[in-house]
Amino acid sequence: MSxxxxxxxxxxxxxxxxxxxxxxxxxxxxxxxxxxxGLVGPNGAGKTTSLSMAVGLLRPDSGTxxxxxxxxxxxxxxxxxxxGVLPDGLALPERxxxxxxxxxxxxxxxxxxxxxxxxAAELLRVLKLDExxxxxVLVAEYSTGMRKKIGLATALLHAPKVxxxxxxxxxxxxxSARVLTGILRRFTAAGGTVVISSHVMALVEQxxxxxxxxxxxxxxxDGALEEVRGVDSxxxxxxxxxxxxxxxxxxxLAWLGS
Numbered sequence: 001m002s003x004x005x006x007x008x009x010x011x012x013x014x015x016x017x018x019x020x021x022x023x024x025x026x027x028x029x030x031x032x033x034x035x036x037x038g039l040v041g042p043n044g045a046g047k048t049t050s051l052s053m054a055v056g057l058l059r060p061d062s063g064t065x066x067x068x069x070x071x072x073x074x075x076x077x078x079x080x081x082x083x084g085v086l087p088d089g090l091a092l093p094e095r096x097x098x099x100x101x102x103x104x105x106x107x108x109x110x111x112x113x114x115x116x117x118x119x120a121a122e123l124l125r126v127l128k129l130d131e132x133x134x135x136x137v138l139v140a141e142y143s144t145g146m147r148k149k150i151g152l153a154t155a156l157l158h159a160p161k162v163x164x165x166x167x168x169x170x171x172x173x174x175x176s177a178r179v180l181t182g183i184l185r186r187f188t189a190a191g192g193t194v195v196i197s198s199h200v201m202a203l204v205e206q207x208x209x210x211x212x213x214x215x216x217x218x219x220x221x222d223g224a225l226e227e228v229r230g231v232d233s234x235x236x237x238x239x240x241x242x243x244x245x246x247x248x249x250x251x252x253l254a255w256l257g258s
Contacts, residue, residue: 006069008033008162008193014053014063023049025217026063031195031210033068036188038204038225039197040235041214042243047197048088048166050214055085055164067162084160086168090151094140098124098150099133102157109158116157123153126183128176144171152180163187163194169203181207201236211235215243 009031016024024046031037041047052058054065056072056079065072072079093101099120106116124130127149132142139150148171155163163184169177184194184207198204204211205225212222220242221228229235 006033007031007066008035008068009054009164009195010064010066011050011054012064012066014050014060014065016049016053016058016061022217024053024060027053027214027217027219028063029212029219029222031193033193034188034191035210036184036194036208037196037210037212038208039195039212039214040199040201040204040239041197043199045215045243046217047214049217051164051166051195051197052087055083055087056080057085057087081158082161084155084158084163086148086151086155086163086165088166090147090154092139092147092150092154094138096139097133097136098129098139098142098153101139101150102153105154106157111158119157120153123156126179127153128179129153145173145176148172149176149180152183156183161192163192165194165196167198168196169198169200201234201239205229205235213239213242 007030009029011027011029014024014027015022027046027050039047039051049058053060053063054072056076059073067079067082070079070082093104096104102120102123103116106120107113121130124133129146129149132146139147142150148168152165152168155165168180172180188194196208209225210223211225211228213220213228221238225235229238
């Protein structure tokens with residue numbers, strides 16, 4: 001296999017069990033370079049667990065994960081140089097401004113201070129966080145949407161090759177969402193690869209070119225968006241059919257209308 005044929009991200013039989021309950025049951029997924037893949041599934045499906053194992057945040061019970069051919073667990077430093085990660089519930093230093101946080105993050109990554117400060121200023125401006133930073137607003141005072149955006153900035157700062165973003169659009173206002181979409185499309189157009197998890201099917205259909213559906217810790221479908229959803233169907237319909245849709249019975253919750 002030539003270097004160009006090596007997948008951007010490869011999960012191979014990743015397994016994780018909590019309290020004898022499997023959260024990921026042999027999850028295997030291959031993400032080609034230059035693609036934008038949406039990982040969708042119901043709550044508790046194993047999305048966050050699988051992504052956490054794939055980027056080195058959670059050690060699997062078994063299985064492997066590789067980023068551009070680099071094993072995440074046997075060569076973690078090199079793998080994380082290639083990765084930009086926005087995890088679920090990202091913990092951030094609370095007593096720093098956005099600019100201070102990004103400068104600190106860049107220096108930890110080994111970037112030159114001048115490069116770090118220039119990139120930080122540009123990210124703050126593009127993500128519309130520069131006004132808050134100019135007013136010395138601490139990360140502790142950020143809204144949920146602002147925290148999501150500064151988390152994305154930390155993922156982009158070192159110019160990774162692969163972005164793994166867990167619910168990046170959650171709590172982000174519509175204008176910022178358009179900016180985020182523009183960033184992701186520019187990133188993939190330049191040869192980067194993006195994996196996002198989301199519950200919003202319309203967003204995944206609009207944004208991605210590949211999709212994987214996961215439920216009960218297993219990948220139920222994976223491939224090009226058109227192949228997974230079918231010609232005469234929507235992604236939401238396909239998702240409901242594969243995952244199992246429960247309809248509300250005629251007598252259930254009848255008291256709500258009383």
